Amino acid sequence: MTWKNQVRHGFGADVTPVLEIRHGSGNELLASVANGGMAAGLHEGTVYQLSCTAPSANLYIDDVLIPPTAIGRHSWTPAFFAGFVSVIAEDVTGKVAEFGLHVSPQASKASDEQFVQMVEAIRDFDQTLLAGVASAAMALGKEGHAGLLTANIQLQRLRRYGPMFVEAVSSIVRSPHRSLTAESRMLPLARIRQVHPSVMRDRRVVALATSSRLDGEELDTLQIRSHTSTPTFDTPANRALLALLRRVHARTRLLEGKVQRCELKGDKDEQALRSTRRLAALNQLSERLRALCRMEPFSELSPYVEVTAAGLTQVAANPSYNRTYRLGCLALASGLEGIQKDKVNVNYSWGIYETWCFLAVLQCMRSLGLTLIPTVSALVKSDLAYSASLSKHRSIELHFQPKFPSIEPSKGKVCWSISRERYPDILLVDVNGGDVRSMVLDAKWRSGRTNLLEAMESVHIYHDALRTSGNAPSPCLLLVPGDADVPALAAKSYIESNQVGAVYEFGVEGGGQNQLTQVLQEWVGPFKT
Known part of the structure; x- marks a missing residue:
């Protein structure tokens, strides 16, 4: 979730969590940041004490639990990375708040301006080279390729956009797209409003039209072939969305295995530290995706669905389907090129x-x-x-x-x-x-x-x-x-x-x-x- 969304879904109106930042060697307050805000002025290689005003809240940085000290603060050192760092506070009920920290390089090595120029030089050359496994993030693109870190980028995108995709699909499930199917059926005469001229070949219909008498029992049982329409969920738009749902679910299951086996890029011990929280998020997402696939309108569709031009046309014409499909594609995105709007973990x-x-x-x-x-x-x-x-x-x-x-x-x-x-x-x-x-x-x-x-x-x-x-x-x-x-x-x-x-x-x-x-x-x- 973005910080804005975290504010909306965070601890609630009764508690306004605030992150307080102090130097590791003293009690002087360096900065305080509210839920959804950001604090700057931190430097790599410096020890900081973090504390959250929300009672009994655990602090996580890059999926690693920062244990509290004896006085209830959390000691943290941004070691050898610079950029935006996300601090997650989670209370015992599972409610979360997110705080942003901007970490600068050590002044003895490079100024902020010099470091930014280095980053921009790499962007101009090939911004996929910026991606990495450090706890800091920078804005990168969503197009093209992911360089050497495909699985890591896929995990970040899935965790960011996957829950948003699920919420959007859930909204569609409550009011899905339908269409009418036309078919030719034998119906009782009483249920037919309009008949095709070809029915005049039936002698019984001719008898009615010429006011000839028909036996009463025969009139009650008279059925003729007529075109009728039936509402159905089997539309190209729903088939396209189900195909995307299955792709996102398959990606989730694939990444679950990689996280469990520590097969992402980076040190395996570091991956193991993060695996518990990552697996919990992926398992929850997988269960929700599986449940959606079994609900209407998707439960009425064929097991073999695919995305077609007709499906994409219907999706584009429907605002809710269009937004949902876009979120699903973002959840599957692994590129890093293009306009830099998406925060991705970068190199040390x-x-x-x-x-x-x-x-x-x-x-x-x-x-x-x-x-x-x-x-x-x-x-x-x-x-x-x-x-x-x-x-x-x-x-x-x-x-x-x-x-x-x-x-x-x-x-x-x-x-x-x-x-x-x-x-x-x-x-x-x-x-x-x-x-x-x-x-x-x-x-x-x-x-x-x-x-x-x-x-x-x-x-x-x-x-x-x-x-x-x-x-x-x-x-x-x-x-x-x-x-x-x-x-x-x-x-x-x-x-x-x-x-x-x-x-x-x-x-x-x-x-x-x-x-x-x-x-x-x-x-x-x-x-x-």
């Missing part, structure tokens, strides 16, 4: 940063004069791949989230890890005749000296473990949004000596893109297009 802030970094590296490569185009690589499997031809025998490929399988490469590929399977964020591969070399860039949503030195572990592992045609990637660099808290890591001499290092201020308005462009220019070297 570090995932959004990684995606933006790939686009930034793509732009840096193009600024060198390389014409990179999408490709299907023969070298390595990855989520996104671009290639540029530098000469007849030389080409460079750029990959996002490439797969380095353990111990040996996949069939026909040239990349592997000498330890466990690994997925660096960004990979560049230079193929020059028979020589193959590579560079790895690892985006880290980190700031501060301690965090940076700890994050350097990943580039050391990549440099030691990854192989491309038998060669280790050189160099392996961190991309970080913050300041140069450890300047030595970015020094040219340090990178040349150790083949690992860091690029600082790699953000929307930082100088990191210029620094990386210089590194890439030296790594690519001279070429002719």
Whole structure:
């Protein structure tokens, strides 16, 4: 339900629930938000204390119960995500209220404006890349495809629009669409108002018409064939709606199985935490859909119904059917493209940063004069791949989230890890005749000296473990949004000596893109297009 609907169906007029927000370290009230409202000013990585004025209300964030502390408050930390967060308060009777929170990224990593620019850059490129499994949501579209998270998007859409679809169908059940069917039947003469001229072939009717006498008993039993009409629910509109009902019910049952087996995208332990509440919602929806299929007008229809052009025409002409059918289609929607009006869970802030970094590296490569185009690589499997031809025998490929399988490469590929399977964020591969070399860039949503030195572990592992045609990637660099808290890591001499290092201020308005462009220019070297 939307917040507006939650206000209407929430705790009721006798209780007006309010969510109070405090810092984890004190009692000072930071903000309070009423049912259906939204509070801003929260930041990722900060501990908050949430409390609801409604008595004995449980708080849920992204289907996870936030347990109360000893003083009755709920401790919560928005860890590594930014966007809109929905807080659900549910009392012992099952009544709910919904509160919105807007979480911003840590100021030491990026400002709100810079983070928004990163998000918009990804939207312009492919907004399906924004979708994820974090607790935060952003407005995305409903058309096209869902990228790599089809089942997760289907679950969110079904839970949002499924109950609304059920309510709309229930309204139609109370006043369904009917039509009249014409058929030819033998009826008593007394029940016929108008006869067809062909009945004059019946001698008994001719006798009546010529005032000839008929035996009284024969007149009472006289039946003739006549056209009559009978009301029926078997209309193209009802058949189309029943077909849609069955599709929504089938989707519900499918997702029940996926949730129960933890087969959605994301960590299985995290899915298990959410499964109880998700299954309860899906089970309730499934039961209501099944019950509707057994009610009139649908119980009178054939088991084999389908959507036809005639059915869609009737649906479009009837406002209640049109709205209901639209809600059913929204409940089945899994696309993320088009106009951004539907809030969908997005990636963690570090995932959004990684995606933006790939686009930034793509732009840096193009600024060198390389014409990179999408490709299907023969070298390595990855989520996104671009290639540029530098000469007849030389080409460079750029990959996002490439797969380095353990111990040996996949069939026909040239990349592997000498330890466990690994997925660096960004990979560049230079193929020059028979020589193959590579560079790895690892985006880290980190700031501060301690965090940076700890994050350097990943580039050391990549440099030691990854192989491309038998060669280790050189160099392996961190991309970080913050300041140069450890300047030595970015020094040219340090990178040349150790083949690992860091690029600082790699953000929307930082100088990191210029620094990386210089590194890439030296790594690519001279070429002719």
